[in-house]
Amino acid sequence: MSQTREQVLTEVNRIMCGVFNNPSIQLKYETTAQDVEGWDSLNHIELVLAVEKHFKIRFNFAELQKFKNIGELCDNVAAKLAQPAK
Amino acid sequence: MQFSDLKPNLARDFSGLPRRRLALLGDSATQFLAKAIKAYGYQEKIHFEIHEADFDQLNHQILDAHSELYQAAPEFIVLYLAAEKLLDRFAGTAVAARAQFAEQVLAEIRNWWETIARHCPAKVIHFNFVEINDAVFGHFATRVPASFPFQLKRLNFELMQLAQGQKHVFLADVAGLAAQAGYAVAHDPRLYATSKVALALDFLPAVAKAVTDIVQAVSGQAKKCLILDLDNTLWGGVIGDDGMENLQLGDLGIGHAYDHLQRWARELQRRGIILAVCSKNNEDTAKQPFREHPDMILRLEDIAVFVANWDNKVDNLKLIQSSLNIGFDAMVFLDDNPFERNLVREHLPEVTVPELPEDPALYVAYLAGLNLFETASFSEEDLQRTRQYQAEAARSDFQKSFTSIDDYLQSLDMVSEVKPFDDFSLPRVAQLTQRSNQFNLRTVRYTVADIERLRAAPDHLTLSFQLADKFGDHGLVGLVILKQLDATAAFIDTWIMSCRVLKRGLEEFIVNQMVRQARGRGLTRLIGEYLPTPKNGMVKNLYGDLGFAGRDGRWALDLEKFEERRTFIRAK
Numbered sequence: 001m002s003q004t005r006e007q008v009l010t011e012v013n014r015i016m017c018g019v020f021n022n023p024s025i026q027l028k029y030e031t032t033a034q035d036v037e038g039w040d041s042l043n044h045i046e047l048v049l050a051v052e053k054h055f056k057i058r059f060n061f062a063e064l065q066k067f068k069n070i071g072e073l074c075d076n077v078a079a080k081l082a083q084p085a086k
Numbered sequence: 087m088q089f090s091d092l093k094p095n096l097a098r099d100f101s102g103l104p105r106r107r108l109a110l111l112g113d114s115a116t117q118f119l120a121k122a123i124k125a126y127g128y129q130e131k132i133h134f135e136i137h138e139a140d141f142d143q144l145n146h147q148i149l150d151a152h153s154e155l156y157q158a159a160p161e162f163i164v165l166y167l168a169a170e171k172l173l174d175r176f177a178g179t180a181v182a183a184r185a186q187f188a189e190q191v192l193a194e195i196r197n198w199w200e201t202i203a204r205h206c207p208a209k210v211i212h213f214n215f216v217e218i219n220d221a222v223f224g225h226f227a228t229r230v231p232a233s234f235p236f237q238l239k240r241l242n243f244e245l246m247q248l249a250q251g252q253k254h255v256f257l258a259d260v261a262g263l264a265a266q267a268g269y270a271v272a273h274d275p276r277l278y279a280t281s282k283v284a285l286a287l288d289f290l291p292a293v294a295k296a297v298t299d300i301v302q303a304v305s306g307q308a309k310k311c312l313i314l315d316l317d318n319t320l321w322g323g324v325i326g327d328d329g330m331e332n333l334q335l336g337d338l339g340i341g342h343a344y345d346h347l348q349r350w351a352r353e354l355q356r357r358g359i360i361l362a363v364c365s366k367n368n369e370d371t372a373k374q375p376f377r378e379h380p381d382m383i384l385r386l387e388d389i390a391v392f393v394a395n396w397d398n399k400v401d402n403l404k405l406i407q408s409s410l411n412i413g414f415d416a417m418v419f420l421d422d423n424p425f426e427r428n429l430v431r432e433h434l435p436e437v438t439v440p441e442l443p444e445d446p447a448l449y450v451a452y453l454a455g456l457n458l459f460e461t462a463s464f465s466e467e468d469l470q471r472t473r474q475y476q477a478e479a480a481r482s483d484f485q486k487s488f489t490s491i492d493d494y495l496q497s498l499d500m501v502s503e504v505k506p507f508d509d510f511s512l513p514r515v516a517q518l519t520q521r522s523n524q525f526n527l528r529t530v531r532y533t534v535a536d537i538e539r540l541r542a543a544p545d546h547l548t549l550s551f552q553l554a555d556k557f558g559d560h561g562l563v564g565l566v567i568l569k570q571l572d573a574t575a576a577f578i579d580t581w582i583m584s585c586r587v588l589k590r591g592l593e594e595f596i597v598n599q600m601v602r603q604a605r606g607r608g609l610t611r612l613i614g615e616y617l618p619t620p621k622n623g624m625v626k627n628l629y630g631d632l633g634f635a636g637r638d639g640r641w642a643l644d645l646e647k648f649e650e651r652r653t654f655i656r657a658k
Contacts, residue, residue: 018090021097042117045281049274050090061276 003081005029008055008074015054019047029071048073055081089118089287092294095125103133106301109160109208111139111147114168114284119293123164126294130302141282148198151205162301163208165198166260168284169216169238170273176234184232188240192248199252209533211300212249213260213293214242216272253516253534256304256462258296266455267292299460306520306531309438309459310412312354313403315421316365316372316394320344320351320384322446326367330374336381343446348383350450355388358468359459360475362391362406364419369394390475399426400433410475411585413523413621418458422446462520463534465513467561474586477558484557495591495654498555502592503658504599507541507548507565514562515550518582523621525583527614527628532580545570546579547603551596553587553655563587564596568604568612575611575642576604594651597632601648614641 003011013027020038033039048064051073057080067073108123110116120136127134137158139147144165147155155163172191179187195212202210219227220234227233242261249255264272267289274286285293302308317324321344322334335341355361361384365372372394376386386392391409393402399421407414414436421427427439443452481498488494507515512534519532532540540546551564564587567580578600583592604612614629616622616639629641632651636642 018093021093042115042281042283045277045283046118046287049277049287053090059276061279064276064280 003078005071005074005078008077008081009070011054012051012070012074012077015050016047019043019050027070029069029074031070032068051077057081087291089122089290092122092125092129092291095128096121098128100128100133103128103131105133105135106162106305107135107137107158107160108162108164108297108301109137109139109155109158110164110166111144111155112166112168113142113144113171114166114278115141115282116166118283118287119166119285119290122290122294123297126291126298130298132298132301144198148201156205159206160208162211162297162304163202164211164213164297165195166213167195167215169218170278170284172215172238172241173218173220173234176237181232184237187237188244191241192244195245196248196252199248199255203252203254203535207536208254209304210252210255211258211297212245212255213258214245215261216264216269217242217261218269218273253538256300258293258300260293260296263292263296264289295457299457300462303460303462304520304531304533306523308416308461308521309359309418310416310521311360311362311390311406311410311418312351313362313364313406313417313419314351315423315426316363316367318422318446319420319442320348320363321375321382325371325375330379333375333379335375335379338381340446341381343449345381345383347446347449350453352383352388354459355384355472356469357459357464358471360390360410360412360471361388362410363389363393364399364402364406364421365394366396366399367394387476388472390472399430403430403434403437411524411588420453463513463517465517467514467517470559470561473558474560478586481555481557491589492654498557498590498654500553500555500590500655501658502554502595502655503552505550505552507537507550511550511562512537512541515548515565518562518565518584519580522582522584523619524585524624525588526619526622527578527581527625528617529619529622530580540567547576547607549596549599549603551592551599552658553590553592560584560587564592566596566600568600570607570609571613574609575613576607576609578612578614581614591653591655593628593632594653595655595657597643598650598653599657601643601645601650605645610645612643612645614643615639616641 009027013025016027017023017025020043025036033044048059052058055077057077063076110120116138120138124134124136137160139155147153176184176187199210202208215238217238223230223233227235230236245257249257272286272289273284277283277286314320322339322341323332325333335344351361373386373392375382376384391406393405403419407417414434418438419430420440420442422442430437431439438458440453440456442449485494516532516534516537519530541548547568549566550562553560553563563584565580565582566578568576569579570576600612614634616626616629633648634641634643
């Protein structure tokens with residue numbers, strides 16, 4: 001099901017609060033790992049896997065590592081959701 | 087269960103939960119595993135304090151007696167070697183040496199286990215290897231000793247053999263869990279490639295459960311009794327309405343689903359789990375299939391306590407509990423009826439009540455997945471248990487024919503064999519220290535390895551008590567460990583009795599024997615201590631009742647003044 005970038009951001013924000021166990025995280029498209037306390041490589045991978053599971057999509061290995069900010073992650077998710085189901 | 091279901095537990099309040107110190111050593115990244123164990127522990131009411139070593143530090147941490155590992159004084163050390171990492175190592179092994187690959191790895195593991203035992207008293211929980219196939223030889227690998235799958239399966243088999251001689255080691259069958267879940271669930275190649283995390287997140291709850299199950303079994307929390315409803319649980323149909331001939335068993339209807347459950351229950355019984363029946367039925371009607379139905383797998387002699395009446399099941403479970411003298415938390419209750427299940431859950435929250443699936447064909451698969459009957463030991467005694475409980479029932483009928491308890495005890499012809507712990511009694515002794523909760527003065531848990539050490543220590547004196555009477559042999563039902571403090575006094579480090587033999591005068595017999603042994607060493611005082619737990623209230627005044635002087639849990643017996651207590655038990 002297709003979703004807008006804004007809808008994806010809201011969902012990602014919610015997932016991140018759960019993964020980081022911090023309900024007060026406020027994500028923007030420009031947010032990077034430097035901006036959020038505790039965003040280390042392990043939390044990153046947990047976040048990305050949780051996003052995958054939530055949206056029922058799959059990132060490849062290269063994508064897993066490369067998102068430079070939240071906006072890019074949301075764009076990638078939105079693009080995957082827009083593709084017809086295989 | 088998924089990792090994300092467990093994770094919120096990490097933020098909960100662990101205060102007040104009993105603590106267990108656990109160290110986690112792996113050759114891959116174990117942070118997620120540590121979180122899963124901690125979070126799973128919360129749901130089982132354990133506060134795991136986890137010491138995590140830096141990744142891939144096994145040699146250093148284990149071999150150096152001063153490492154952080156030993157400084158953390160863990161009670162349990164979890165060792166996890168990733169099969170994926172093993173494959174790398176295999177690839178780096180000269181082709182000519184590959185047929186001996188398993189030996190090489192085993193030698194290393196053996197050295198770790200033995201070194202740990204030398205440096206600390208911790209138990210080791212060692213994961214066996216997830217069985218991956220590198221698809222280099224295909225299925226033909228099973229015929230090529232120098233292939234990876236061949237060496238890997240051999241390793242897993244040899245680990246079991248090796249663990250036979252290492253009583254502080256408990257293997258967690260992670261290979262079995264991965265086979266059940268599927269490798270695609272157990273391992274995420276992307277997670278391994280990015281973060282060297284070899285166990286996928288949603289596989290971790292199963293692994294955390296394995297660790298927790300083992301820790302609980304070693305700590306004495308084991309299920310001892312399976313209580314079975316009859317109609318539509320043990321057979322299809324309602325005997326009171328349908329009649330015995332129409333019960334679904336064997337080839338009739340979906341009878342094979344019930345056969346499967348009965349066969350499983352019988353295997354548990356043979357392993358030492360006590361079976362009881364709790365059914366709303368007339369007793370004669372309920373017993374008829376056990377006596378007469380050709381397709382019944384369970385027979386009356388397999389059932390230690392049979393309760394069939396029209397009272398409510400909560401009262402009947404209480405009856406079963408008191409006649410077996412075990413805790414409610416050692417009982418598992420199976421019933422197809424959600425109403426009965428909820429009633430029991432509400433009134434007896436300590437009893438484990440599995441939420442049986444509606445389809446009886448799924449009963450056993452579901453129950454097996456819960457791993458309810460984890461154990462930390464297995465001895466000959468376990469095989470005798472049902473007979474012992476049945477003999478107990480015969481005794482209690484016999485007792486009704488006597489008016490005085492002394493006449494009754496006298497007529498039982500009780501004989502006790504008293505010996506220091508020996509090779510045969512070791513497993514049973516360790517098991518009693520791990521499982522006994524009620525008649526247990528200090529509740530110190532020992533493994534077989536601990537007991538071996540104590541037995542060899544010159545300042546310790548060990549006694550095991552076996553009891554037999556005209557109805558049968560109870561087996562080893564009492565044990566005492568005395569620690570000599572100085573030239574005049576010994577401390578009763580451990581005094582445990584099986585609840586099967588209460589009110590027989592065995593307490594008096596044991597104290598007489600302790601005094602004899604202590605006098606034989608020229609001692610003049612025995613010191614006893616009572617450490618209260620939620621379950622051992624029954625022995626709170628034991629020392630006082632036996633003539634010890636003292637209070638506040640510390641007691642002393644003056645051996646110069648002690649007079650032998652009256653008992654109807656003869657020493658063999």
